[in-house]
Amino acid sequence: MGFGRDLTNSYEGLLKLQDWELKLLEMVKRFMTLRVKSDKEYAALLLSMTQQTEKQEPVDFVSTVSKSWSQVVHQTEALGRIMRGHADDLNSGPLHRLATLIRDKQQVKKSYQSLHxxxxxxxxxITKTELEKLKSTYRQLCRDANNAKEKxxxxxxxxxEAERARDRYDKATAKLHNLHNQYVLTVCGAQIQQDEHRRHAAPALLDALQRMQEDxxxxxxxxxxxxxxxxxxxxxxxVKVHQEISAAVQQIDPLAEYQQFIEAYRCPETPEASVEFDATLLEETDNIPANEILWNTLTADSLQAIIQTTCSEATRDKKNCEKMVTGR
Incomplete structure (x- = not known):
């Protein structure tokens, strides 16, 4: 299969094909233009984010989390620079080449139309116009020769005046015969031209068009x-940038997170005054012992209530502690 062998009578179809391909290329161009624009905007947003983050007041306390976060921000900035570079490469590479291809394809279509x-x-x-002229002259000379013959x-x-009429008849016949020979030669030339056009010229143009289309x-x-x-x-x-971000996150160590903080803020234990029962309170009382609970008919009910309340609170606190430990 090929253009030259199968599409010799498909001129309009070939023009439609080239128009369709040009529309497709324009669609691809618009898509790439939008991709370049979106990548540039995305890169600008990433860089703006990192710049705003870096302008904020630095964290006083340096830890594994702060170090990892700093690395995440740094790698995100690198990602923004990479995306911006990719957008520039898309613009100067594929998009520029595509614009050139569209112009070349438009020129190919124009050249094909012109050569066709x-x-x-x-x-x-050669095969119609010149032959029609000769045929018209041929018919006229036939009429002239016949008229001269009758006269x-x-x-x-x-x-x-037979001699004179004979001379006119001979001249008319000579014109007809000479034109007949010219017409025969022209017909042969037209046949050669027709065959050359059908077998070589038209297929060669179509095959050349196919090669350019394929290229x-x-x-x-x-x-x-x-x-x-x-x-x-x-x-x-x-991939390297994202690996660096992932590695930075993995550097967070909960067990080591607060070691530097502890070292920085550690201080010696301050001795505290011991808590003692103030014996001066008993100076005006009658035989109330220090540091002892008084259990008698006057205090029994209140002490019993305190015991019950204390037991209930202890049980509740124990359950809360168990939940905190188990995470349930």
Whole structure:
């Protein structure tokens, strides 16, 4: 299968094909333009975020969490720079090449139309226009020769000016015969032209168009491959950034998190005054012992209530502690 063998009578179809492909390329161009724009905006947002974070007051206390967070911010800034570079590469690489391809494809279509019209015009001129002119002249000379023949016969019959009529008849016949030869040669030339056009010229143009179409399809494939490579989120540098972020998070150590804080704020234990029963309170009382509970008919009820309340609170506190420990 091929253009030259199968599409010799598909001129309008080929124009539609090229128009459709140009529309597709314009669609791809718009898509890539939006991708470049969105990547630039995303990169600018990442860089703005990190800059605003870095401008905030530094954390006084340095720990595994603060170190990891600082690394996350730093790597996010690196990610923003990478995305900005990728957007610039997309703009200067695939998008620029695509714009060039569209212009080339427009020129190919224009050239194909022009060459097709030239071939068709040349073929029509030789196989139809020139032949129609000769055929019209041929018919006229036939009429002229027949008229001269009739006049010659009339002159012979009347016996007057036969010689003169014969001369006119011979000239008319000579013109007809010469034109006949010219017409025969022109028909042969038209047949050769028609065969050349059908077998060689038209197929050669179509095959050349097919080769250019295939070359431009290959160019588009290369452009899309480059686009995929640049826009991929799995490039080595992108993967490395995310690995660094993940590694920074893994550096957080809850067991070591507060060691530096403890070292910084550790202070010796301050001796506290012991708590003692103030014996001076008993100076005006009658035989109330210090540091002893008085259990008698006057205090029994209140002490019993205190015991019950204390037991209930102890039980509740024990359950709360168990929940805190088990996490339930």
């Amino acid at each position: 019209q030239q071939l068709e015009s040349q073929n029509h001129k 010659y016969r009339e002159a012979l019959a009347k016996g007057r 431009m399809t290959l160019a588009l494939k290369s452009i899309l491959e480059e686009y995929c490579e640049i826009s991929s989120l799995l490039t080595e540098e992108m």
